Amino acid sequence: MLKEIFNVSSSQSFAHTSLPLTVGNVQVNIATLHREGERAPIVFLHGFGSTKEDYADLVLHQSFAGHAxxxxxxPGCGDSQCSDLSSLSIEMLVETALQVLAHFKIERFHLVGHSMGGLTALMLAHRCPQRVISFVDIEGNIAPEDCFLSRQIVDYPSDDPEAFFTAFIERARHAPAFASALYAASLRRKVRAGAVRGIFQSMVELSDNADLMGKFLGLQCPRMFMYGEQNASLSYLPHIQAHGVRLAQIAACGHFPMYSNPMAMWAQIADFHASCALD
Known part of the structure; x- marks a missing residue:
């Protein structure tokens, strides 16, 4: 059974690259995982409090063999550095994505984004729709109701970044949702406290005022919206399905399919690509 699912040959592995960039006037050093391949690249943008390693297992799944x-x-997350954490915002993350894609000479690509990364991916796809072959949005923000994490910057105001982050971690630790405690356990390793405010404020601003739903439904590429069964009450699910978006509900899961049910997550992404007859 394992041989049917996994291939651990050296050709399926990935490389690490540290990439120094200047985004606006800010110096960043971006830690990457990447693999070359003859099939179209799949680009992953992680969520707040997550890292690139959430998606490293792609190389073990035979369904994605040959894909770059x-x-x-x-910036400010995982192993990536940022010289001015206060400058971080979704717009800066989009600009970072464009520079990383340019460095790797990636012109057209399949796009997968989770949460913060899903919102970044949406803004990236809206900015250059001709480059996106398909889009898997894993509970990325497309409506104000999606700000259940980021709106805490408004609901629990604090002038002290460390104090806010400490309280945020404790709230996450005790949240009644799958993988919440696991998520909370590594937040200090995965995010710098000074990065939180700018990211969260821009997520709330965009979710409330930037017509994200219109941007999402306006994309012409195949789209799938993935969500955990604990979030099946999201009010807009029937609406986006009626507009041609494929829905993927992940069992035994809240906001984090890559932690709670990764096999189901990978199977849904692979099946989506296959159903669209995509390269």
């Missing part, structure tokens, strides 16, 4: 692959830590 890229995942990286956003």
């Amino acid at each position: 692959f890229l995942a990286y830590d956003a």
Whole structure:
């Protein structure tokens, strides 16, 4: 059974690259995982409090054999560095994505984004729709109701970044959702406290005022929206399905399919690509 699912040959592995960039006036050093391949690249943008390693297992799944692959830590997250954490925002993450894609000479690609990364991916796809072959949005923000994490910057105001982050971690640790405690356990390793405010404020601003739903439904590429069964009450699910978006509900899962049910996540992404007859 394992031989049917996994291939651990050296040709299926990935490389690490540290990539120094200047985004606006800010110096960043981006930690990446990547693999070359003859099939179209799949680009992953991780969520807040997650890292590129969420997607490293792609290389073990035979369904993705031959695909080039890229995942990286956003500035101020994981192993990536940022000289001015206060400058971080979704717009800066989009600009970072464009520079990383240019470095790896990736012109057209399949796009997968989770949560913060899903919102970044949406803004990237809206900016250059001709480059996106398909889009898998894993609970990325497309409506104000999606700000259940980021809106805490408004609901629990604090002038002290460390104090806010400490309280945020504790709230996450005790949240009644799959993988919440697991998520909370590594937040200090995966995000710098000074990065939180700018990211969260821009997520709330975009979710409330930037017509994200219109941008998402306006994309012409095949789209799939993935969500955990604990979030099946999201009000817009029937609406986006009626507009041609494929829905993928992940069992035994809240906001984090890559932690709670990764095999189901990978199977849904692979089946989506196959159903669209995509390269």
